[in-house]
Amino acid sequence: DDLKKFKDEVLHKYPKKVAKKRDKAILLNDPETPPQIQANVRTIPGIITQRGCTYAGCKGVVLGPTRDIINITHGPIGCGFYSWLTRRNQTKPETETDENFMMYCFSTDMQDSNIVFGGEEKLKQAIREAYELFHPKAIAIFSTCPVGLIGDDVHRVARHMKEEIGGDINIFGFSCEGYRGVSQSAGHHIANNGLFKNLIGRDDEKRGDLKYRVNLLGEYNIGGDAFELERVFEKCGINLIATFSGNSTIQKFENAHTADLNMVMCHRSINYVAEMMETAFGIPWIKVQPIGADSTAKMLRKIGQYFGDQELIDKIEEVIADEMVAVTAAREKALKKTNGKTAMLFVGGSRAHHYQNLFEELGMSTLSAGYEFGHRDDYEGRVVIPTIQIDADSRNIEEITVTKDEARYNPRKTEEELKALEADGMEFNGYEGLMPQMAKGSLVIDDLSHYEMEKLIELYKPDVFCAGIKEKFCVQKMGVPLKQLHSYDYGGPYAGFKGAINFYEDIEMIACSTIWKEMKAPWESETYV
């Protein structure tokens, strides 16, 4: 009822047309039969959204974390500048001399003359200079808003420069202009297409152990998350071929099709690659969410079940038992402070769901959650995909047709084997979405506005609010601690077992912080004369 009151109060404030639209994006949840949510539609002008753009989704999120590609932003200086080291994609080259361009920002720095006369020649020259200075294996070009408008063709430039430079260099462009689509999401899709067209499947050599070969898709190594998962896999004897794209290299992408299982972590940003790789190479995919110790254990058990090898299954159980000793101790310590508290999560397109696992482990309930740019399938589950209508704003995002790669297609499991695994509780190509996990009557809100955020906090005073840098200090001025779940407030990792321990400690710290009791000066109380 409280929550219904919230909705009425908020919608009342909006102009009629706005209220009508927002009405469909704010729902009372029912986990049994999730109501249909409005998602992935255009942002309401002036509402103060959390959202970013397509360029951010493509360059900033998906391609940014790969250390040996030179990413050139084709545009005025801002886009390159703001995506320079601001997402915490950590990377660790194997040697002191391996390529690592992550600390660099490359831009064509377009000027007004480039807008008037076109920027293709400057882009070509920039590529020449990047090559002369660094001799990279690959150069990627990212289009920004004006590029599409003035008609610069980055794909043509890429082809031209690949020929001009010659040799093995790989040069490719992305049409990820900021105005495409309605959010970062379009950029993910464009990046996925580019990965598939230009990198995946170009290196057939099977390296390392031939057993238990997996890829982790949609893990960007924020605060070292991928490092922790690499550690866990290695400990279990699971052979991680490629991560898309935390701590990644070109060669790992090119070789990814030699894996036998794809695991999708961030469904929103990378489900396209998972689908394409299944179609082209016959690699099945499963959804995993190794955020929270129990969920990490669950992921490992799924891998064991998939490969069906007793030796692996035993090893996995041994690792889980070993890791859980420290996890349990940390959890028990934190639980004393966190049990019964409440949280709200409004993060990107994935973490607003995954982190509910961690809060559950801390005995905390989630009152409200939502994504900036999730689609209906991220909320309601992939079962609704056939009913999703692509609207005019997203229609121009390139859809590529993928067919079987005749030379490399190899179904990793027979139909019967897959059916048997499914009968045993494994789910392929499936994701049930955020809503089935959330309590009945909790609030699900898509593309939360600043106003809605203020109202949520005012009415419910959650103990922890999770969002990003733009929200952090507003919420804290209101006396509620905000945990950044994009940057982790410069901590982490939060994935895997060690990540869970870090998260327990950080949330306990927030829950116990003394300073929130000091917001009023002693002389502001009524008893002071």
Add this chain to the structure above:
Amino acid sequence: MLLRHTTAKEIDRKALTINPAKTCQPVGAMYAALGLHGCLPHSHGSQGCCSYHRSALTRHFKEPVMASTSSFSEGSSVFGGSANLVSAIETIFSVYDPEVIAVHTTCLSETIGDDLTQIVSKANEDGKVPAGKKVIFCNTPSYVGTHVTGYANQVSSFVKFFSTATPKKRNVVNLVAGWMEPSDMREIKRIAKEMEARTIMFPDMSDVLDTPLTGHYDMYPKGGTTQADMIATGDSKFTIGIGPYTTEDACIKLENKCKVKFETIEIPIGLKATDKFIMSLSRHANVPVPDSLTAERGRLVDMIADNNKNFYDKRVALFGDPDTLIPLVEFLLTLDMKPVYIVTGTPGKHFDEAMTELLKEKVPEAKFKSGERADMFQMHQWIKQEGVDMLIGNSYGKYIARDENIPFVRLGFPVTDRPGNNFFPYVGYTGATNLLIKIMDAFLEHKDRTCPEEKVELVM
């Protein structure tokens, strides 16, 4: 090595900018707009810019930074963003109720040629702007100039939309604040108060980007130049533009519009620039310089004299914005330091001329560069060719400082990895003292950690 691919060997770059010493216009406009009381900045473009700019300012100030956006879609990018802006204006006033919306543009709306004058008058005609409320605007194409230009354009728009001359001149001096920290603006107001000068400062981000935590969030904090004050700037008797790159346009506009004479001076960073500011204010406000300020000055001189050996002949590399770099270089020269490499991504002749003039006698070997490709990569290459004793600049400098093992002082925008930007001023004599302490701390910490054990000293 973090920047392992940077080598001493330079090539003649004509197109590629690497590790820029600048960013784009709208973030400057957004920052300046926050210095008007009750104002909500609005970014007329696709929403990515607005998110990036809010994030950049937030990471620097560790404070809420509010702004709205027109959220262009592909359709509006082709057919124009008029409908987006008009509906944004309606939604903003209904939901967020600012006194003023300050619209700036991005490369998107500039490239398609949206006419803000026309769109805003349409919003007014359609009754989307409530009585007593205002929508102001400026054009901030990202492919012209830098964030500094955007700041200047926004400040200029305040004059355009507010400053009004009445027949009655007042004995007031306008202080147009260039790109400084809120703490710097507070310090400048303190100095003016100490001098008993009557001033109006605009923009003014103090009490906006340094608000207390009370359990209550106020979208429009108590700070910011009020509209009444902004209107009254037309009746002032003189204007001092503090930082020519960021304020000269506004000064010229105010002179043309309201016949208020002006001069621009450098931001009062260091001894001489502060002297000049105080003399300018004393002259134009017709007030004497109080003994208290003379004493502050004397304490700064005392500190420099006491610590001269820490500064003398030390080679320094600097990057940042011209209005900061010019007085800073002058200050370093006062300390007998040697600013040898100086880059600013912001183009403009004034910087080159000022550097030539400042450096020609004391540091003739200095290299400096401004505008396109005057970037941190270039500066780092110079450092590789011949090293420096200190690096001064924004947080992006830390990668160079670590690779080259150089003592590093964070100054400029953005400083994202240390708190306190909005607490301690760098302007005025007090600010210069703060800066000196930072410089010495960086040197002495470095020495304490790297010198041979037998050289560790208790007293310095």
